[in-house]
């Protein structure tokens with residue numbers, strides 16, 4: 001009887017579960033088939049264990065399944081070199097899919113309409129590809145993030161977006177989308193970017209809370225936070241996506257006060273500034289007097305070795321000009337040129353612009369003096385450039401110039417001495433021989449600091465200033481292990497050809513001489529710098545170092561042929577969280593080293609992207625997405 005009961009129970013169990021089991025089997029099979037169809041379009045992805053007959057989730061790189069392991073819920077293949085159109089129909093069959101991230105590949109063809117409408121889809125990342133076609137108007141009502149930025153998508157913004165009540169991120173920037181912006185009232189929307197499209201008309205009031213940077217680059221768009229609609233004129237915005245602080249401040253100021261109050265404020269501020277300049281001048285005069293006393297003191301106690309140094313970096317200084325060292329505001333030095341010429345010095349290195357010396361003055365101050373060779377501009381132009389350099393140096397991540405000297409035969413620039421050295425030695429120095437590896441947090445800090453410094457440089461000179469020589473030895477390391485970009489403003493002063501060979505590995509392909517240096521070529525060099533920090537390889541040919549001359553090309557080929565994890569520096573200890581950040585940094589770097597300058601992001605955007613990796617409050621992804629993150633698998 002007992003036996004009979006268990007038989008019946010087993011039968012009942014089978015009757016009830018069979019349909020479920022067979023359904024699961026069918027899902028599993030159909031998901032597997034869909035993935036196989038998808039991967040057959042991308043042969044190199046197939047090689048990454050995609051062509052397996054075992055259940056879907058055991059070995060499919062970039063694929064995550066639900067907890068039962070029977071349905072695909074996420075595909076993440078960012079920056080792995082996928083080329084061509086997406087086989088959208090096969091992905092469209094994955095009807096349990098929640099996350100699809102195919103960003104930063106070379107995908108093209110029409111933006112698929114089957115994919116965004118998958119009913120379960122929450123996160124769709126297709127940015128940084130070459131998609132064309134129009135913005136899809138049927139979208140999954142569950143969408144939380146929709147990012148198709150940096151493609152060539154046209155069409156209009158469908159009013160159907162209004163139904164996406166859970167949407168927190170909507171990024172359509174840098175496409176060719178036209179027409180008016182529909183009125184969208186999306187309660188959960190935190191990040192919105194429609195910038196650099198062909199949108200027109202007025203910004204709906206429901207979206208006016210978003211910043212200026214969300215809308216710039218649409219010449220026919222008006223209304224807050226852009227210009228008032230009646231005074232619409234072609235967009236004043238240059239490329240920066242993020243508004244410089246002063247502009248933001250200016251617009252809020254205008255809102256708060258009337259024109260009269262601003263005028264009064266400006267007059268008051270100018271008067272205050274004049275007073276300040278007067279006080280500073282008096283202080284400087286006093287300091288000069290005391291510096292004069294220093295020279296005398298030096299003469300009394302000066303030793304013979306100092307004569308050698310003046311030969312080194314002051315041989316072109318005429319006797320009559322010895323007091324013509326120009327100090328920048330904020331410099332606390334009280335020495336004069338004569339003191340400098342008497343200092344004992346050692347050569348730090350010979351760079352593109354000349355020889356660099358570490359000079360220890362008699363009073364004990366240590367400075368760095370660069371003796372510029374092959375300056376190709378006259379005094380006036382040199383001084384004008386120095387004026388800009390002085391201003392740029394006020395940013396914490398830009399290494400400030402303290403003083404300069406210009407005469408026909410000698411051009412010197414003076415900086416503080418940085419005992420922390422430069423990023424090149426921190427990253428490559430002493431490899432293997434008991435060195436302390438540069439950890440990921442420090443690398444992230446240096447990425448961000450340096451990016452901020454370069455972005456600030458790009459905001460100067462009416463948004464046209466460039467650096468022109470971004471490389472690891474020009475990133476000096478501060479006491480708190482932050483990056484400070486040096487050699488600012490020197491490249492435009494130089495005769496072109498002599499300097500070009502030294503930056504080969506960092507130079508953008510379009511830069512054939514220094515007149516072709518642009519902000520986008522700086523972005524390229526910064527991308528190479530990120531790759532250098534991620535891979536631990538140097539893009540310059542130095543004996544005894546692990547070098548790869550075309551670092552971007554090498555990284556792209558490894559990522560394509562093997563798997564992302566292979567490119568990373570062995571010194572980096574890789575927890576899962578860190579590996580995710582490393583992959584994200586790799587994507588930023590690859591965007592920066594895009595061959596076509598127009599495809600590279602602007603520096604402000606690079607800063608923002610790096611910040612988003614570290615500051616969850618800036619991220620438009622929510623925690624639920626990270627829960628469904630795929631495991632980054634390594635071979």
Ligand SMILES: Nc1ncnc2c1ncn2[C@@H]1O[C@H](COP(=O)(O)OP(=O)(O)OP(=O)(O)O)[C@@H](O)[C@H]1O
Pocket residue numbers: 348349350351352353354355356368415416417418419421422469473474476486487502
């Ligand atoms: N202010 C400084 N404090 C400490 N070290 C410095 C300072 N400025 C430059 N250096 C170091 O001195 C060395 C020589 O610098 P220099 O700028 O002349 O050459 P480079 O950086 O190798 O090449 P390039 O001239 O193309 O930038 C480099 O190792 C550099 O990091």
